[in-house]
Each structure stands twice: as C-alpha cells, then as structure tokens.
Amino acid sequence: MLVASNRGPVTYSLADDGTLTSRRGGGGLVSGLSAIGAEADALWVCSALGPGDREAVRRGVGEEGVLMLAIDETVHSDAYNGIANSVLWFVHHMLYQTPLEPVFDAEFRRQWASYESYNRSFAEALADRAAEGAAVLVQDYHLALVPGMLRELRPDLRIGHFSHTPWAPVDYFRMLPDDIAARLLRGLLGADRACFLTHRWAGAFADCCRAVLGEDALATTRIGVHGLGADAGFLRERAHRPDVEERMAALRAQIGPGRRAIVRVDRTELSKNIVRGLHAYRALLATRPQWRERVTHVAFAYPSRQDLAVYRDYTAEVQRVADAINEEYGTPGWTPVVLHVKDDFARSLAAYRLADVALVNPIRDGMNLVAKEVPVVSDAGCALVLSREAGAHEELGEDAITVNPYDVIATAEALHTALTLSPEDRLATSRRLAERATALPPTRWFLDQLEALTAVG
Known part of the structure; x- marks a missing residue:
C-alpha cells in the first residue's frame, strides 16, 4: 500500500x-x-x-x-x-x-x-x-x-x-x-x-x-x-507529563485564583474565526458585567501561512483586538485576554486541562479536532461552545452549545450559558462529548x- x-x-x-x-x-x-x-x-x-x-x-x-x-x-x-x-x-x-x-x-x-x-x-x-x-x-x-x-x-x-x-x-x-x-x-x-x-x-x-x-x-x-476522532490514550498520557504540569502552573498564575477559563487553541487561519471570538468575549464583558474579573479568556493563536500577506494581516488583527480588550477592561490584578502566539503543544494541553469552557467557532472547518480533544483532557469537565459550521458539529452538536459563527452577540450569550453550568452538569456534558469524540481514533x-x-x- x-x-x-x-x-x-x-x-x-x-x-x-x-x-x-x-x-x-x-x-x-x-x-x-x-x-x-x-x-x-x-x-x-x-x-x-x-x-x-x-x-x-x-x-x-x-x-x-x-x-x-x-x-x-x-x-x-x-x-x-x-x-x-x-x-x-x-x-x-x-x-x-x-x-x-x-x-x-x-x-x-x-x-x-x-x-x-x-x-x-x-x-x-x-x-x-x-x-x-x-x-x-x-x-x-x-x-x-x-x-x-x-x-x-x-x-x-x-x-x-x-x-x-x-x-x-x-x-x-x-x-x-x-x-x-x-x-x-x-x-x-x-x-x-x-x-x-x-x-x-x-x-x-x-x-x-x-x-x-x-x-x-x-x-x-x-x-x-x-x-x-481524538486519540484519547495518547492525549491523556501526554497531558500528564511534567512539562504540561509546569505550564499549568504558569497558566493558573496568568488566569488568576478562582477565575473561570474560556480556552481556544487555533492556528491563525482565516477560517478559524479568532477575531469574532474575541469580539464575542468583549460583548460578554460588556453585557454581563458580573463576569469581569471572574473569567479569563486563554487564547492560543499560533501563526499560520505567514508567507501570505492576508494571513499576516489577520494575525496582526488578532493581536490588536486582544490588546484593545485588555486596555478597556483590564485591572491591576486581571488580564482579560491571555494571548499566546508561540506554538507550544505542552501549553495547549495544559490549557485543555484547565478549561471550563472551550470556544470553537470556525467559519467553516472540515472537522476541528480541538473540539474533540478538550473534553477528553479537561480535568474538571468543560462546556463546548461550537460553531454549527465545524465538521465536528455533526457528531458533537447534541451535547455542545451551538452558535452561528458570524453572530457575535449570540456567541457571547452562549459563553454566558456555558459559564453558568453547574460543575455536575459540566462534567456530565464533557464525558458525553469525550465519548463521542473518541469513537473513531486516528x-x-x-x-x-x-x-x-x-x-x-
């Protein structure tokens, strides 16, 4: 063959x-x-x-x-x-x-x-x-x-x-x-x-x-x-190695004690819709002020195809919007958006484990394995806010909070819904998502x- x-x-x-x-x-x-x-x-x-x-x-x-x-x-x-x-x-x-x-x-x-x-x-x-x-x-x-x-x-x-x-x-x-x-x-x-x-x-x-x-x-x-599907065995073993534990400690410090974490992990690919995701988070802080200083958006936007001008421009816009949110809402003890742009698989797994909410809102995506991987690795269980245009929605939609990727206000409300789930409901949902996500491993x-x-x- x-x-x-x-x-x-x-x-x-x-x-x-x-x-x-x-x-x-x-x-x-x-x-x-x-x-x-x-x-x-x-x-x-x-x-x-x-x-x-x-x-x-x-x-x-x-x-x-x-x-x-x-x-x-x-x-x-x-x-x-x-x-x-x-x-x-x-x-x-x-x-x-x-x-x-x-x-x-x-x-x-x-x-x-x-x-x-x-x-x-x-x-x-x-x-x-x-x-x-x-x-x-x-x-x-x-x-x-x-x-x-x-x-x-x-x-x-x-x-x-x-x-x-x-x-x-x-x-x-x-x-x-x-x-x-x-x-x-x-x-x-x-x-x-x-x-x-x-x-x-x-x-x-x-x-x-x-x-x-x-x-x-x-x-x-x-x-x-x-x-x-996601490779559950590999992910769970890899996510508990010492380098991941070290990065978890660093991320916890950036998130701040007692705060919820909305996590996204993407390449700065135009279809991943990172900029609208940031705008949705800003809308959450604007319309639901009770979440200010109580939630941190951990956003990993790893550079992709930087030899193409349109991708370089998009990467710069991701950084600009994240900076604008931090300037508008940040306080001495709270950085609303923790943005990382250097690819680091161990740090991604650390974020998966800490996630209370996973935000996966692509304009279109063949599958999107992040949507499948986070529920598998999350320590306490996570809610999944998922675009209906992601291929993964075909399998995970029943247990995800579905969003129209272009609708920033509705995505902000979906984030609020995800954040207000009880720990028991979040864990049960995450387990069902993980079961579906690993049905056909690589x-x-x-x-x-x-x-x-x-x-x-």
Missing part, C-alpha cells in the same frame, strides 16, 4: 555546519501506518518542503518507507501557495470577499499549470512504485488531480482520496472556471473511493459532481465518510479507509 500527501512523516533541518537532523511527525496517518506493521510493505510519497528536505534528497538521505520528491521550488510554490492555499482552500472554506475576489486571470492559469505538474509528479512516482493491485491512499486538496492521473497510468490500482477540508456547496464551487471545476471533480472521481470527514461535505461533493458533470458522474466512484480511522478500499471489487 502507498500513501501520498504534500507533507510527509519526517522533516529535515539543515544546520550551518551542514549537519542534517530529522524530526518525525504525528497524526492519524503516521499512527495508521505504524499499526498495519512492516509486513504491509508500505510507502509514503511526499514533497520536500524546505531546504533541509531538499538537501536530504540531494544527498540520498531518507527513511525506509518514505519517498520524498524534490519538485522544482517554483512549481511547488505555485501549486501550494498559489492554487491549493489561495484558491482551493478559499473556495471550500467560502472565504472570498466576492466583490473583489477571486480573479481568474492569466496568472491563475500559469499557477494552475504548476498545480497540474505538481500532481503529475506524484501520480508518476506512485505509478512507478506501486505493486500490481496495490492500494493507494491520496490525501487532501493539494493532490486532487492525482487519482485521475494515476488511474490513467495504472488502472489496476485501488485508489482512495481523502478530503480533510469541507467541500463547497454547488453555487460557491462554481465560481471556479468551468473547465477547472470539471478537472478537479474528474480528478477525484479517478478514485475508487472519495472520502470525507462528514456526511455534509460528502453530500456537497456529490451535488457538485451532478451539477457540473451530469447525473451519472458518480457511477464508478463510491463516497465514504470517516469522521476522524488508527481506526485510517484502517477503516484501508479496509474499505481493499474490499472494492
């Missing part, structure tokens, strides 16, 4: 003295591959993403079971930043300011050619390495064309594709040029199984196929839904896809 993804399970760093060091990643794919055992003869095909990776490929340094492709840097940048992250991500998360964007001009077409070339490099590498009848699991919107290209090269293979993002509704998806929309859909329909995180995203994909390609478009492709999520694909006749 083979896995293909833009980012692989290992990255390399290049020191000034020329020394290469490697670091292994985590996540569902890594867990799943380790679970199937060495006898499966698995290969992970990925892209070299930085100078260290490229130097490792040049020197022939690598790990068994990993094939890293040193694709031309300009091609990769066009495909990754120009198309995948600046077009496909924006379409599926419905992020465009449509009076001004998108503009599909000659520059877009140039970058699209790179996206095709990038996908072709993966398809050719997979075709070259795959044994007769092998199973190939292709990951995400970066590689949407690979299944169709690979099907032409190797019709004997069993091909699956998994979309980790939402899928846009028909009217939004059709903002794309007609030929590009059709090309993307046909690319995914080259797979035996096209898989999604929720029934909602799967249904939107099917609607797009029928609208763009015709009623019979799905005749040869099965649609699967696999809702990735290893099982991966193996379910593989078993379903290998069963395709």
Whole structure:
C-alpha cells in the first residue's frame, strides 16, 4: 500500500555546519501506518518542503518507507501557495470577499499549470512504485488531480482520496472556471473511493459532481465518510507529563485564583474565526458585567501561512483586538485576554486541562479536532461552545452549545450559558462529548479507509 500527501512523516533541518537532523511527525496517518506493521510493505510519497528536505534528497538521505520528491521550488510554490492555499482552500472554506475576489486571470492559469505538474509528479512516482493491485491512499486538496492521473497510468490500482477540508456547496464551487471545476471533480472521481470527514461535505461533493458533470458522474466512484476522532490514550498520557504540569502552573498564575477559563487553541487561519471570538468575549464583558474579573479568556493563536500577506494581516488583527480588550477592561490584578502566539503543544494541553469552557467557532472547518480533544483532557469537565459550521458539529452538536459563527452577540450569550453550568452538569456534558469524540481514533480511522478500499471489487 502507498500513501501520498504534500507533507510527509519526517522533516529535515539543515544546520550551518551542514549537519542534517530529522524530526518525525504525528497524526492519524503516521499512527495508521505504524499499526498495519512492516509486513504491509508500505510507502509514503511526499514533497520536500524546505531546504533541509531538499538537501536530504540531494544527498540520498531518507527513511525506509518514505519517498520524498524534490519538485522544482517554483512549481511547488505555485501549486501550494498559489492554487491549493489561495484558491482551493478559499473556495471550500467560502472565504472570498466576492466583490473583489477571486480573479481568474492569466496568472491563475500559469499557477494552475504548476498545480497540474505538481500532481503529475506524484501520480508518476506512485505509478512507478506501486505493486500490481496495490492500494493507494491520496490525501487532501493539494493532490486532487492525482487519482485521475494515476488511474490513467495504472488502472489496476485501488485508489482512495481523502478530503480533510469541507467541500463547497454547488453555487460557491462554481465560481471556479468551468473547465477547472470539471478537472478537479474528474480528478477525484479517478478514485475508487472519495472520502470525507462528514456526511455534509460528502453530500456537497456529490451535488457538485451532478451539477457540473451530469447525473451519472458518480457511477464508478463510491463516497465514504470517516469522521476522524481524538486519540484519547495518547492525549491523556501526554497531558500528564511534567512539562504540561509546569505550564499549568504558569497558566493558573496568568488566569488568576478562582477565575473561570474560556480556552481556544487555533492556528491563525482565516477560517478559524479568532477575531469574532474575541469580539464575542468583549460583548460578554460588556453585557454581563458580573463576569469581569471572574473569567479569563486563554487564547492560543499560533501563526499560520505567514508567507501570505492576508494571513499576516489577520494575525496582526488578532493581536490588536486582544490588546484593545485588555486596555478597556483590564485591572491591576486581571488580564482579560491571555494571548499566546508561540506554538507550544505542552501549553495547549495544559490549557485543555484547565478549561471550563472551550470556544470553537470556525467559519467553516472540515472537522476541528480541538473540539474533540478538550473534553477528553479537561480535568474538571468543560462546556463546548461550537460553531454549527465545524465538521465536528455533526457528531458533537447534541451535547455542545451551538452558535452561528458570524453572530457575535449570540456567541457571547452562549459563553454566558456555558459559564453558568453547574460543575455536575459540566462534567456530565464533557464525558458525553469525550465519548463521542473518541469513537473513531486516528488508527481506526485510517484502517477503516484501508479496509474499505481493499474490499472494492
């Protein structure tokens, strides 16, 4: 079996003295591959993403079971930043300011050619390495064309594709040029199984196929839904290591004795809706003054895609709004918003354990594992304020406090409701959320896809 993804399970760093060091990643794919055992003869095909990776490929340094492709840097940048992250991500998360964007001009077409070339490099590498009848699991919107290209090269293979993002509704998806929309859909329909995180995203994909390609478009492709869950065992063990305990002590000091904690942990990704979350917290303090000095908003906003100007601007706005709240409401003994922007997994877990309320309010999200992880780790149980536009809402909505992510006033009221839950109700709710959140842990999520694909006749 083979896995293909833009980012692989290992990255390399290049020191000034020329020394290469490697670091292994985590996540569902890594867990799943380790679970199937060495006898499966698995290969992970990925892209070299930085100078260290490229130097490792040049020197022939690598790990068994990993094939890293040193694709031309300009091609990769066009495909990754120009198309995948600046077009496909924006379409599926419905992020465009449509009076001004998108503009599909000659520059877009140039970058699209790179996206095709990038996908072709993966398809050719997979075709070259795959044994007769092998199973190939292709990951995400970066590689949407690979299944169709690979099907032409190797019709004997069993091909699956998994979309980790939402899928846009028909009217939004059709903002794309007609030929590009059709090309993307046909690319995914080259797979035996096209898989999604929720029934909602799967249904939107099917609607797009029928609208763009015709009623019979799905005749040869099965649609699967696999809702990735939290890894309870790993999270609970990791959350009780000494480094997490140290960070808990520091966070307790920042929150202040006896105060409640509203926690959010996100990348400063436009779809995560951090700025409106801050505005909702400010509205809570304005309309419910009894919470002033009694609650602290612990907000982790870890930088994301800072090579794109729109993301840098968004990160700056997060900081500006947090500073404005602290200036307006802060007192000598209370900082209303404790904002951290440096990525620190141990500190995130510490915040999970201290959370009385978890705020997860994305504009759109394929799943959102934070919504699933906090209830698993929270020491005393937490309430979950959850956007109806998060994929996790499909599984957790019954026990969450649901919000419209655009409605700041309603989100403030939801925070008030969450804060006023009794400790007993909060703990009971958190336990039900944790049970639902761990129904399909990463290893099982991966193996379910593989078993379903290998069963395709």
